[in-house]
Amino acid sequence: MRQDTAMVLNNSHGIIAHCIFLERNMILPIYTYGNPVLRKEAQDIDASYPELQTLIANMYETLKESDGIGLAAPQIGLDIRLVIIDLDVLSEDLPEYKDYRHAFINPYILEYDEDSKKETMEEGCLSLPGIHESVTRPTRIHVKYLDENFQEHDEWVEGYLARVMQHEFDHLGGKMFIDRISPMRRQLIRGKLKNLLLGKFRCAYRTRLPRK
Ligand code: NI
Numbered sequence: 001m002r003q004d005t006a007m008v009l010n011n012s013h014g015i016i017a018h019c020i021f022l023e024r025n026m027i028l029p030i031y032t033y034g035n036p037v038l039r040k041e042a043q044d045i046d047a048s049y050p051e052l053q054t055l056i057a058n059m060y061e062t063l064k065e066s067d068g069i070g071l072a073a074p075q076i077g078l079d080i081r082l083v084i085i086d087l088d089v090l091s092e093d094l095p096e097y098k099d100y101r102h103a104f105i106n107p108y109i110l111e112y113d114e115d116s117k118k119e120t121m122e123e124g125c126l127s128l129p130g131i132h133e134s135v136t137r138p139t140r141i142h143v144k145y146l147d148e149n150f151q152e153h154d155e156w157v158e159g160y161l162a163r164v165m166q167h168e169f170d171h172l173g174g175k176m177f178i179d180r181i182s183p184m185r186r187q188l189i190r191g192k193l194k195n196l197l198l199g200k201f202r203c204a205y206r207t208r209l210p211r212k
Contacts, residue, residue, distance in 0.1 A: 028062045028076040030126045033196040034210035038127055040079045042172040044106045047150050056103045056148055059084045066205035068126045070164050072171030075127050081106045083168040107145035107169050116140035123167055123177045129203035131192055133181045137166050
């Protein structure tokens with residue numbers, strides 16, 4: 001059994017059925033810093049993954065509820081390569097992202113455009129409530145992924161989307177943005193990270209703390 005909310009059954013045919021996400025539009029708790037799933041290497045999935053469309057719908061619902069712009073499956077406790085990004089909320093300032101909502105299955109960053117300028121921006125993460133730090137990343141990346149219809153895409157991405165993809169795809173490799181800040185900044189947020197482990201934080205969405 002994976003977690004008490006996510007029962008995994010292995011039936012006699014060897015088919016694994018995840019018995020979570022059977023209800024539509026379920027808001028899922030966000031796994032916060034310290035949950036081991038956030039540090040695991042996530043696995044590729046295929047079209048036979050059970051209830052995938054419902055899972056994606058639930059992730060959109062969860063993202064909306066928490067006012068986020070991206071959510072990776074490990075953040076809801078699943079170690080699979082699945083990410084959703086919703087940039088529509090930014091479209092007042094960035095009109096090119098009007099209605100931009102996409103799911104990314106088995107995404108990978110193939111290369112970083114090392115000639116593109118690097119940019120430093122403040123990032124936050126639903127799994128790290130209350131922590132915002134400057135992160136420097138390349139502005140242009142080459143990615144491949146499957147969309148929610150399992151169509152293959154291979155493209156160069158830039159700008160804000162490239163930033164969000166790098167943040168979200170990092171989650172699939174067990175990385176968080178705090179791994180990409182300076183050792184000095186990391187030292188300065190040690191107390192905040194400790195408080196996250198202890199559940200001493202406030203946020204407006206449902207979370208799941210690591211087990212003691
Ligand atoms: Ni994040």
